[in-house]
Amino acid sequence: MCVDMGRIYENARRILEELPPHVTLVAATKGRSPEEVEEAISAGVRVIGENYVQEAERKRAAVKSNVEWHMIGRLQRNKVKKAVRLFDVIQTVDSFKLAREIDKRARDAGKVMPVMIEVNTGREPQKGGVMPEDALNLVREISSLKNVEVIGLMTMGPYVENPEDIRPYFRLAREIFENIRSLDLPNVDMRYLSMGMSSTYQVAVEEGANMVRIGTAIFGPRR
Numbered sequence: 654m655c656v657d658m659g660r661i662y663e664n665a666r667r668i669l670e671e672l673p674p675h676v677t678l679v680a681a682t683k684g685r686s687p688e689e690v691e692e693a694i695s696a697g698v699r700v701i702g703e704n705y706v707q708e709a710e711r712k713r714a715a716v717k718s719n720v721e722w723h724m725i726g727r728l729q730r731n732k733v734k735k736a737v738r739l740f741d742v743i744q745t746v747d748s749f750k751l752a753r754e755i756d757k758r759a760r761d762a763g764k765v766m767p768v769m770i771e772v773n774t775g776r777e778p779q780k781g782g783v784m785p786e787d788a789l790n791l792v793r794e795i796s797s798l799k800n801v802e803v804i805g806l807m808t809m810g811p812y813v814e815n816p817e818d819i820r821p822y823f824r825l826a827r828e829i830f831e832n833i834r835s836l837d838l839p840n841v842d843m844r845y846l847s848m849g850m851s852s853t854y855q856v857a858v859e860e861g862a863n864m865v866r867i868g869t870a871i872f873g874p875r876r
């Protein structure tokens with residue numbers, strides 16, 4: 654076997670033990686096999702984050718454990734119908750158009766879809782996410798939709814060499830999160846602030862993240 658399963662188990666255990674109890678670990682599993690995912694689950698991982706609808710569809714069919722599946726990649730509108738059926742949470746909503754499509758498909762499926770708003774804290778044109786100054790208005794618009802519930806905020810932040818350099822972007826996300834939370838909007842219950850990856854999750858937790866998305870620190874370098 655080419656993958657060191659024991660290493661995956663140990664990495665996931667170590668990170669779960671290190672994280673404060675109020676922080677949810679999302680295992681970012683793009684490109685990983687169902688067996689690798691099961692290994693992380695056996696170590697205690699309860700939330701799986703996938704970037705692509707089709708990959709998630711295949712994997713979800715193969716992974717038998719009862720875990721939560723979160724969409725953490727960019728979602729195209731023509732994949733929403735499938736995504737609503739497949740995922741427990743969509744973390745990457747960044748436009749009203751996308752939210753409205755999710756709302757429509759969720760209504761057809763007879764469910765209320767929990768979503769998170771992705772904020773482009775680094776203002777990077779090539780990345781998804783709503784601009785920081787537009788996040789509140791987007792949440793206000795979405796709060797009128799009956800089959801979507803906003804449960805938090807997600808951000809990537811820019812790529813940094815030094816994890817310390819991402820702190821201002823996480824701080825900005827936290828401010829937006831707290832501001833929206835204080836408004837008590839209908840269909841909005843700001844429970845989760847999802848930020849921090851393998852090299853930045855400690856900084857993210859210090860800045861208020863209660864959900865971190867970790868791939869390489871669990872599974873090793875992407876092949």
Ligand SMILES: *Cc1c(COP(=O)(O)O)cnc(C)c1O
Nearest residue numbers: 681725850851866867868869870
């Ligand atoms: C891949 C990915 C992660 C995890 O990145 P690592 O550096 O491998 O920990 C987190 N969030 C998103 C949206 C990702 O695509």
